[in-house]
Structure formats: structure tokens, C-alpha cells
Amino acid sequence: MVHARDLFDLTGKVAIITGGGRGLGREIALGYAEMGADVVLCSRRVENCEQVAEEVRALGRKALPLACNVAEPENVRRVVDESLRTFGHIDILVNNSGASWGTPAVDMPLDAWHKVMETNVTGTFLMSQAVGRHMIERGQGGRIVNIASVAGLVGSPPEVLDAVGYSASKGAIISLTRDLAVKWARYNILVNAIAPGFFPTKMSRVILERNGDTILRGTPLGRFGEEGELKGVAIFLASPASSYVTGHVLTVDGGSTVM
Numbered sequence: 001m002v003h004a005r006d007l008f009d010l011t012g013k014v015a016i017i018t019g020g021g022r023g024l025g026r027e028i029a030l031g032y033a034e035m036g037a038d039v040v041l042c043s044r045r046v047e048n049c050e051q052v053a054e055e056v057r058a059l060g061r062k063a064l065p066l067a068c069n070v071a072e073p074e075n076v077r078r079v080v081d082e083s084l085r086t087f088g089h090i091d092i093l094v095n096n097s098g099a100s101w102g103t104p105a106v107d108m109p110l111d112a113w114h115k116v117m118e119t120n121v122t123g124t125f126l127m128s129q130a131v132g133r134h135m136i137e138r139g140q141g142g143r144i145v146n147i148a149s150v151a152g153l154v155g156s157p158p159e160v161l162d163a164v165g166y167s168a169s170k171g172a173i174i175s176l177t178r179d180l181a182v183k184w185a186r187y188n189i190l191v192n193a194i195a196p197g198f199f200p201t202k203m204s205r206v207i208l209e210r211n212g213d214t215i216l217r218g219t220p221l222g223r224f225g226e227e228g229e230l231k232g233v234a235i236f237l238a239s240p241a242s243s244y245v246t247g248h249v250l251t252v253d254g255g256s257t258v259m
């Protein structure tokens with residue numbers, strides 16, 4: 001029986017957080033480090049990851065910053081190999097990297113559609129495949145947390161979010177989450193997703209400036225997500241507290257998807 005005090009403890013765990021150099025990924029990485037995990041931070045711009053790595057080290061944990069395009073199989077393999085060389089094992093993967101392209105559906109360029117799909121869906125698949133392979137071989141289970149979006153659960157009016165490829169990609173991430181949860185349950189690899197509503201970050205800045213009032217009218221709590229409000233949920237899905245939770249999509253959206 002795990003004592004309540006230890007339910008959220010991540011001591012001795014190693015977590016890879018894609019897109020961990022800024023925004024929500026940075027918040028999740030720091031949250032995991034605060035709970036005792038060592039972290040691998042990867043994104044295309046390694047400088048951002050290096051900065052967050054310094055913050056992690058200041059918390060007394062180890063950090064490995066790496067450059068990686070999650071849509072490139074070779075890059076993904078290198079991240080997993082270097083993580084294993086440095087730490088010996090991987091317990092948690094957070095597929096947080098994401099890209100978007102805002103334009104009316106009828107104008108969506110095909111190359112932008114492919115880019116969004118490659119980063120969000122192919123990237124999540126490649127990372128899950130490479131880390132899942134290690135977790136299965138190791139035989140000690142694991143956790144995969146996919147960062148989806150409310151845009152993958154419900155349709156969005158264009159005056160809220162006009163990003164058809166992004167919404168489709170997040171729906172695919174939710175299906176992938178549920179399918180891998182069932183397929184890998186026999187290895188005790190728990191696969192869950194978080195569906196955030198709107199949080200101010202680099203990705204959402206323009207949308208919030210342009211559509212913020214409309215978004216807030218559709219949000220029962222009447223505000224955007226704030227710093228720190230995703231961290232606890234991400235810790236929950238990586239910790240002993242959620243050991244009987246898999247295939248779940250946890251909305252963190254101020255109630256926007258229930259009204």
C-alpha cells in the first residue's frame with residue numbers, strides 16, 4: 001500500500017519531455033524534477049532546453065538537453081539512445097512537442113497540413129514507438145503522457161480556433177493514446193492524454209489576442225489556464241497515484257468542453 005504522501009513521488013524516475021524547452025513542456029519538466037525525477041529535454045532548438053536544464057539542476061536533479069525534430073526517426077532514435085546511455089532507463093515519456101497552422105479550412109495549404117501532422121501525430125508515434133520498445137524490453141512498465149488539446153475532442157468555430165490540421169492531429173493523438181493504452185496494458189505501460197484548453201504560451205499568443213474574449217465567453221471558469229495548472233495533472237499521470245488509469249483523456253480547460 002502506497003502512503004498518500006508518496007503517491008506523487010517520482011524519485012529515481014527518468015522522464016523524456018519533448019518540446020521541454022519552453023511553454024507547457026518546460027512547466028511539466030520542472031514539475032517532474034520537483035517531484036524527484038531526472039529529465040531529458042528535447043526540441044529543435046537545444047538552447048532553450050539548455051536553459052531549462054539549468055533550472056532542473058538548480059532543483060538538484062539531473063538534466064540532459066538534446067536537439068531533436070520528433071518527426072525524424074533518426075533524431076528520435078538518438079534521443080532514446082543518449083537517454084539510455086546517460087541514465088540507463090526511461091520511465092516516463094511526455095509527448096508535448098506540437099505545431100499549429102491557423103487558416104480557414106478551405107485555404108489550408110497541403111504542405112502545412114503535412115507539417116502539422118508530421119510534428120504532432122508522426123512525432124508522437126515515433127517517440128512512443130522508440131520509448132515503448134525500451135519499456136517492453138525492460139519489463140518494468142512505464143508511463144506515456146500525450147499532450148492533446150480540447151481541439152481534438154470537439155469542433156471549434158473559426159472565431160475560436162481556425163486550425164483544421166491542428167484539430168485533426170490532436171484527435172489522432174487521442175485515438176493513438178487509447179489504442180496504445182489497450183495494446184500495451186499487458187506490459188503495464190499506461191498511456192494517457194491531457195487535453196488542455198487555452199493557456200498563454202508562444203503557440204497560443206496570437207489566438208488569445210485575437211479571439212480571447214470569445215474563448216472566455218465559452219469557458220465556465222471565465223479565464224485562461226495559468227502557470228502551474230498543468231503541472232499537477234502531468235505529475236498525476238506519471239506517478240503511482242494513477243496506477244489504475246490508462247487510455248484516459250484528462251481535460252484541463254476551465255470547463256469549456258462541458259458547456
Ligand SMILES: NC(=O)c1ccc[n+]([C@@H]2O[C@H](COP(=O)([O-])OP(=O)(O)OC[C@H]3O[C@@H](n4cnc5c(N)ncnc54)[C@H](O)[C@@H]3O)[C@@H](O)[C@H]2O)c1
Nearest residue numbers: 019023024043069070096097098149196198199201203204
Ligand atoms: N497553449 C495552449 O493553449 C495549448 C492548448 C492545448 C494544447 N497545447 C499543446 O501543448 C503543447 C505545448 O505547446 P505550448 O503551448 O507550450 O507551445 P510552444 O510553442 O511554446 O511549445 C511547443 C514546443 O514544441 C516544440 N516543437 C515544435 N515542433 C517540433 C518538432 N518538430 N520537433 C521537436 N519539437 C518541436 C517547440 O520547440 C516547443 O518547445 C503542444 O502540443 C500544444 O499543441 C497547447
Ligand SMILES: O=C(O)C(=O)C[C@H](O)[C@H](O)CO
Nearest residue numbers: 100102149163197203204207
Ligand atoms: O490547442 C489549443 O487549444 C491551442 O491553444 C492551439 C493554438 O493556440 C493554436 O492552434 C495556434 O494556432
